[in-house]
Amino acid sequence: MRSTNSIRWRRTGIALLAAAGLTALPVADGQGTAGGSGAVAAEHPADAGAADRNAGAWRGAWAASPQAPAAPFGPNWSTRGFSDHTVRQVVRVSTGGTRARIELSNRYGTTPLRITGATVARTAEGGAVRPGSLRQLSFGKGRSVTIPAGGTALSDGVPFTVRALESVTVTLYLAEETGPATFHHFAGATSYRAGGDHRADVGGSAFTETSTSWYYLSGVEITGVRTARRDGVVTFGDSITDGVGGTNDVNNRYPDELAERFAAAGKPRSVLNHGIGGNQVTNDTTWAGEKGIARFKKDVLTEPGVRTVIVLEGINDIGGNSWTDGPTPEVSVEQLIEGHRSLIRQAHAKGIKVVGATLTPIKGSFYGTPENEAKRDAFNHWIRTSGEYDAVVDFDRAVADPADPDRILPAYDSGDHLHPGDAGYRAMAEALELDEL
Secondary structure (H helix, E strand, O other), X not given: OOOOOOEEEOOOOXXXXXXXXXXXXXXXXXXXXXXXXXXEOOOXXXXXXXXXXXXXXXXXXXXXXXXXXXXXXXXXXXXXXXXXXXXXXXXXXXXOEEEEEEEEEOOXXXXXXXXXXXXXXXXXXXXXXXXXXXXXXXXXXXXXXXEOOOOEEEOOOEEEEEOOOOEEEEEEEEOOOOOOOOEEOOOOOOEEEEEOXXXXXXXXXXXXXEEOOEEOEEEEEEEOOOOOOOOEEEEEEOHHHHOOOOOOOOOOOHHHHHHHHHHHOOOOOOEEEEEOOOOOOOOOOOOOOOOHHHHHHHHOOOOOOEEEEEEEOOHHHHHHHHOOOOOOOOOOHHHHHHHHHHHHHHHHHOOOEEXXXXXXXXXXXXXXXXXXXXXXXXXXXXXXXXXXXXXXXXHHHHHEEOOEEEEEOHHHEOOOOOOEOHHHHHHHHHOOOOOOO
């Protein structure tokens, strides 16, 4: 379902930054010896020598927004954390290169986090990795790193040739007790855990426990492909950006489908997913992350090489006051619009174009009340007609049932009448015009 009218661009005189510089992050303390807690300069990591600079700038290949430990929908590993555990996590990169590094977050930790060691490899079946592909990672030239509470660490780059849309496996060994863990709840992918140190295992037999969340891992960056273009895309939003309702382990979220379209056109591009299930633009929540206007700076504006951000968020602001577990304050359409204006201003201040997305149908879902529908309609009208976004993508019309436009087309519905399924996410990605992005 491809609609050539789904996205409308308003030509503006936004001054784009001339180069894709890296933004400094909070740094981990440390020293350059194995087992020490080495200084990790996030903006200029210790390995970023002439070879990396000649190959091109670091580019985001995969990302996930950090969240505070919580278990609103059943047990996961975040609330207790880890002690003498190896955690193996599988992610698919949107663009390729010849060197890789990872980003680890202790944003919501209350104590320093010790990473005893880490590896990266190409993914095989389940918790296994492809023989010969495993690479030990270092941090400031040491194998371990201590990340302060609230901090972020980048590993050194390592030679690692990877293609666009290839899955890679990142393995962390956590020898010491971590306490509750910064994580990303709705991974839509299987993560694996083993007791003891199995970071260098090729096989997956030791990894007998599984989870559908990501832990500490917040980014994979790639370099080694020459490009002068600043063309990365960040998708920002809630569970519909996060991919809730899609099939686990098949990478059918709408940002994944968008990355596939770029690759199929012969132009692989950095497409980063910064959706959080349940997130709101205007309200903090106990389990769904900081409000969008606060986390936007941390999650979007720190990413390297970003040209465009697509914003799809607001349905939880509209319906959050009806949550049975921790309702949030009622949000008016005017308050929601002001929140979106804040996101637009933040992006424009960094020379980033912003695409506003209409909110998708809710009829038949637990949000589907006349009051909520009236707010959704009014907000979508503003998105379509105000001209405040640089462009508009009409996800609402892309997935709506033509016979009942307030409802998701049954073929696109995951079953809860709120979240699209795999086919719905594909339709959303097809509503975006690649040439305009």
